[in-house]
Amino acid sequence: MNETPRFAVDRMLARLARWLRLMGADVLFDPATGGAELLRRAREEGRVVVTRDKRLRTAPDVIFLTANLFREQLREVLDRFPFDPRAQAFTRCSACNTPLKWLDRNLVARRVPPFVFASHERFACCPRCGRIYWNATHVSRALAEIDDLLAPRPQPTI
Ligand SMILES: [Zn+2]
Structure with missing residues (x-):
């Protein structure tokens, strides 16, 4: 790679x-x-x-x-x-391409929905557009999709 x-x-x-x-x-x-x-x-x-x-x-x-x-x-x-x-x-903001920075969890409390705050340990933030990222379900789904894309393809038979 x-x-x-x-x-x-x-x-x-x-x-x-x-x-x-x-x-x-x-x-x-x-x-x-x-x-x-x-x-x-x-x-x-x-x-x-x-x-x-x-x-x-x-x-x-x-x-x-x-x-x-x-x-x-x-x-x-x-x-x-x-x-x-x-x-x-998930190291880069999908909206504006800026590398993400990890945030102190306490700084996030007022910026995400309470259930999100309660159920996640780590948060990252885009220093440019302010978007906050956490390891939500869509992250696992996206990674599963990536794995699927990278899986070896069956070779066409001639
Ligand atoms: Zn951004």
């Missing part, structure tokens, strides 16, 4: 961008940035562009996705840039 890669994800692929961030990848994603501007910023910042834009198909450092379905798209990305999604999972 390689180091977690840096991506610039096409604005058409919001769900993929969010998931790659949940897996800890550094993802540039901006709904206001498309095409040539995305390519330019990706080059400046040393990122691999992930896109379904046919015009970018042959550009270097571009992953052109052929799949329509989100799960297959994620698989295509991981095939090209294998990294361990579990190693870095």
